[in-house]
Amino acid sequence: MSKPLSFALLKDGEPFPAQCGAYPLRVGNLARALTEQGHFVSWHASTFSHYEHRRLTYSEATTQSDSFRLVLHESGVYLKNISPARWLHHAKLAYHQYHALLKEEGLDLIFCCIPTLESALAAIWAGHRLGIPVVLDIRDPWPEALVLAAPPAARPVMRLLLAPYFGLARKVMGEADSLTAVSETFLEWAQSLGQRQETTRDRVFYHGSHRIELARSTPRDSDSATRVVYVGGFSTIYEFATLEMALQEGLAGRPDIEFLLIGEGGAPYQELRSRLERYDNVTFTGWLEREKAYELAAGCDLGWLPLKESHSGFLPNKPFEYASLGLALLSSAQGEVQEILEQHGAGFSYREQDASQFSELLLHLAENKSRIGQAGENAFKFWEQYGDARKAASSLADHLVNLARAQEYSHTVP
Structure with a gap:
């Protein structure tokens, strides 16, 4: 030995x-x-x-x-x-x-x-x-x-x-x-x-990321609204302007598409929240304990990664955490994250600050939720193989x- x-x-x-x-x-x-x-x-x-x-x-x-x-x-x-x-x-x-x-x-x-x-x-x-x-x-x-x-x-x-x-x-x-x-x-x-x-x-x-063992989670209903969730800090490597523009251009108040933003991040977060929480289909929870945050996230459909183009080479924990919950990914990253999504069929990409593309993609997915389900299954398989x-x-x-x-x-x- x-x-x-x-x-x-x-x-x-x-x-x-x-x-x-x-x-x-x-x-x-x-x-x-x-x-x-x-x-x-x-x-x-x-x-x-x-x-x-x-x-x-x-x-x-x-x-x-x-x-x-x-x-x-x-x-x-x-x-x-x-x-x-x-x-x-x-x-x-x-x-x-x-x-x-x-x-x-x-x-x-x-x-x-x-x-x-x-x-x-x-x-x-x-x-x-x-x-x-x-x-x-x-x-x-x-x-x-x-x-x-x-x-x-x-x-x-x-x-x-x-x-x-x-x-x-x-x-x-x-x-x-x-x-x-x-x-x-x-x-x-x-x-x-x-x-x-x-x-x-x-x-x-x-x-x-670790597999989050949840005591319970909200079951996903194929007939309910398409829920997009973001979990984490609102740091400078992420951009939320695309969401704001898309809401202004037509996504605001749509009952079939909801956004759940979990976390906080100082003054920029407070400013974003003050501008967006007036929309009926946008919910801010503030900071939550990890288990509670992922309990809520597990009941959503898409895990959101709004990574800035200048940081497209970054590969943070977030995609792995979403994948461990069986969530399909929604990402603005054009680098390595996009390659992973395409190679493994684990999610969907859009261009940063292209509000029209962002909206069209979400509207299409809301009408074709089976695509989200398949991507979520692929994301979990990716996590099992590479992301544990x-x-x-x-x-x-x-x-x-x-x-x-x-x-x-x-x-x-x-």
């Missing part, structure tokens, strides 16, 4: 399993998968909670998971996501992670998520010092995502200002032993930036183990 291996996982900003309840996220799933295989895992992060914007308490900061070791480093705080304080926090965290990695005994592999590039550099340096492989997991195309977040006219200036950061990204992408990514688009971007030759060590592992978070994490764990074993073997050859 092969001896257990030791893995260090570097990811800040992701809620820990204790905070996620029954549905841990990517690194939480990976930590669980590795420990279930009998390996040792340490997860290095900050004492500052990104989502709650507060320092974790002493008991939280010294948590010993029942399956892995959680190592939290004091790295300061920040109040705004885009601020010098956040960049300083990342630099401090990377410094502490680097020195902590050098002190870990018998470490076999370092797995680091991007963002952040500072932690990625710490992982690369530590991997060189320890003679062990480093895997970088591309969660966002950093710092390209910062450029895309700027108005189109400001992007050339933003790219120029971020030139040193792009240089850092090229270095770590080029020197990593393996790249993993949550989408083909992100992987190709990282490989190109790092000028990497094609290799089987670079692979895509989807985020995926536990299966995705297990495959990623196998990849890391194989890399570590190969390195271990190479060190034993005379």
Whole structure:
């Protein structure tokens, strides 16, 4: 029997399993998968909670998971996501992670998520010092995502200002032993930036989602209105102008098409809600507990992904969550998401801010609900094959183990 291996996982900003309840996220799933295989895992992060914007308490900061070791480093705080304080926090965290990695005994592999590039550099340096492989997991195309977040006219200036950061990204992408990514688009971007030759060590592992076990759900009635549901935060990567225009041009008040918007998102959300909640066929619920949100979503017909064209390369959790509920997808994404929908027959696409096409598609589907039902079945099959978070994490764990074993073997050859 092969001896257990030791893995260090570097990811800040992701809620820990204790905070996620029954549905841990990517690194939480990976930590669980590795420990279930009998390996040792340490997860290095900050004492500052990104989502709650507060320092974790002493008991939280010294948590010993029942399956892995959680190592939290004091790295300061920040109040705004885009601020010098956040960049300083990342630099401090990377410094502490680097020195902590050098002190870990018998470490076999370092797995680091991007963002952040500072932690990625710490992982690369530590991997060189320890003679062990480093895997970088591309969660966002950093710092390209910062450029895309700027108005189109400001992007050339933003790219120029971020030139040193792009240089850092090229270095770590080029020197990593393996790249993993949550989408083909992100992987190709990282490989190109790092000028990497094609290799089987670079692979895509989807985020995926957990199967939501619902106590009950509203049954879908083929004779009822076609219900479109959106679940999640109303962040800047999504656009809702198409819906607003379609309502103004004729979808408003139609009894055969309903929109259910679950979640919230600060001032932009409040402004959108103030404009749209006057329509009889649009319902805003505000923030709901996860189980309640998906209980409502499961009774709908179409899971909506209004992704902006500038972010078409993104592949968030949302499509997998909808698919796990057996919902057909309705998406404005023109990139990888659209390819998945077409290849697997899992949903329907429209062009961003093309209100006429959006309306015509929904009116057609409302009259042909069997198409929605078939697409929903296909979406669930896609989730079972590719989108189950536990299966995705297990495959990623196998990849890391194989890399570590190969390195271990190479060190034993005379």
